[in-house]
Amino acid sequence: MHEFSVTSQIVEAILKEAGKHNAKRVVAVHLDIGKLTFLGLEQVRFSYEVLVKGTILEGSKLYIEEKDGIVNCRSCGYEGGFQYEDDPIYHIPTPTLRCPNCGETVEIEGGRECTIRDMKLLISEDDKTDAD
Ligand SMILES: [Zn+2]
Numbered sequence: 001m002h003e004f005s006v007t008s009q010i011v012e013a014i015l016k017e018a019g020k021h022n023a024k025r026v027v028a029v030h031l032d033i034g035k036l037t038f039l040g041l042e043q044v045r046f047s048y049e050v051l052v053k054g055t056i057l058e059g060s061k062l063y064i065e066e067k068d069g070i071v072n073c074r075s076c077g078y079e080g081g082f083q084y085e086d087d088p089i090y091h092i093p094t095p096t097l098r099c100p101n102c103g104e105t106v107e108i109e110g111g112r113e114c115t116i117r118d119m120k121l122l123i124s125e126d127d128k129t130d131a132d
Pocket of ligand 1: 073074075076077078099100101102103104
């Protein structure tokens, strides 16, 4: 399950960052997930719930913003959304690397991100001793 390992890395990164700030709890997490990652958002949410159990992330709110795929054509200067084609095998629209304008191969500009955009931490009040 691809989503589980990706989400596990995200949770690890959040815990690390929260630790740096001596956070008591993580209240909310905002993620940007590009459509070209092909991650199932429901699976990401499910994995998240499983992974945060027993950590300071337990009970936190997970917000996911889906980012559209953006391509750039060197040939004609087209920049915008992906062209989708019906996959004859799976019968689902799949993005192609063909420019919808001139048919040349385009470069991916966005949509492959999977990043932590923001998080809301609860910093411990009674823990302001001189640690360093
Ligand atoms: Zn083009």
